[in-house]
Amino acid sequence: MAHHAKNLKPWKKVAFGTTLILALLLVGIFYIFNWKIAKTSPADIEFAPQAESQALQLDSIPAKPKNIIFFIADGMGFSHLSLAMMSQEETGATSVWQQFDVRAWHDTRSTYGPITDSGASATALATGTPTFFDVIGMDADGNSVANLFEVASANGYNTGIVTDSYVWDATPAAFLAHTKSRDNAEVILKQTAASEVDILFGELEDLGQGGIPELEETMEILEQRFQVLDKSLVLPDQKYPLLPIAAIYEEDELQDLESQPNLPKLTTLALSYLTKEDTPFTLMVECEEIDSGSHRNDSKRVVKGIKVIEETLSLILDFAEKNGNTLVVFTADHETGGMAAGVDFDEYPNMQIIWASQDHTASVVPLLANGPGSEEFINVDRNWQIGQILKSLIVTKDSIP
């Protein structure tokens, strides 16, 4: 062959070389294409929405709790829960997850289809109404819907938000505001300041960008309602009525358990403030870390987020047990990252986190509940039913003899 090739005319050599390069390119493209198919396995499955479930028929006289603590773990699916349960630090210890009487799930879809965002989902959870992406506190036609906090405040409850995200982020906003877009930071801030909420603990982010007010203006808006605590976090003495308070931090200042303060510490502070009075309360606690970590497929950040959630839930469950008459509901707004908790058999039984996506997925998510009223959550299948039940568990003034 070599001898034969040597005798080829120059133009034939060029043709031979070109054919060879083209053939190699084709083989390469074939392999890349195949590898891509293997990696993403696209399969078009038609979304087939069933009829919206009926609003749940509640027991005629449900056991109504005095206090409601609602924990939203942004982005946490069943694989995140599996990872939490498989990686407990103390061997043989009872986990917080095992302490819930009701262990159920819900489907997080929005009116847009199988996927949701934190705006649509938090609106469903806070108001009991399904809606479109990005919407805060309104139905899909743009009508404002009363949220849990508004129903609670109207009936004499104190209310509070503790989040490790920024204070106008979609999840807290759905409990405080009504606007067509979660990006309307200034509108959300102003409606928060005009709301009846008593506690607002969280971060600020992207100040001065994309319509978000600068720091000075943000604080001016918040100070219209709240006494802003300094870093010492000393609570005001006044009781009856509680002075509305806020604790405001910079972006990612509340990130994990090493942060000073962190989500468990702020939750403890909120509970001690709310129990200065004998007034019933509803408190919404949000951990954003699983969503943030899962969008980046950052496994370490997710594991740290799980630890924050477990420590916060543990103190909430302890509080509920000591205080009594407190309903604790835990859920996620959607799953993020298509995470799987797997293993590497070379390192067995150590766990490995595998990611399928950097977005929200259509997975169903955990729904856990404990305390008076928890049995109402057993038959939930859609996110908005949770909001309906929570609103129905508020003791209304006219029902008090």
Ligand SMILES: [Zn+2]
């Ligand atoms: Zn997200």
